[in-house]
Amino acid sequence: MKTLQNSINTIPYCIVEIKAEEKQKLRLYDMGFYAGSVVTPLYECWGGGTKVYEVKQTLIALRQQDAKNIWVREMREDVPKK
Secondary structure (H helix, E strand, C coil), X not given: CEEHHHCCCCCCEEEEEECCCHHHHHHXXXXXXXXXXXXXXXXXXXXXXXXXXXXXXXXXXXXXXXXXXXXXXXXXXXXXXX
């Protein structure tokens, strides 16, 4: 398992767990980041420190300090997407 911060662009991942304070967890949940969600890192924003992800057919930019609290596993062909 790895964090979303260390994920490779264009490879879909499944969120396993979010390790953050309750307030931050709720903010991430509101944006679609919760256990079982499929997330695809797309590209790093100019200037660094922020990366764009596709989650629930929406593009969302997350700061590196937020992405490091999201634990993911790489999606495999045999795992159905939600």
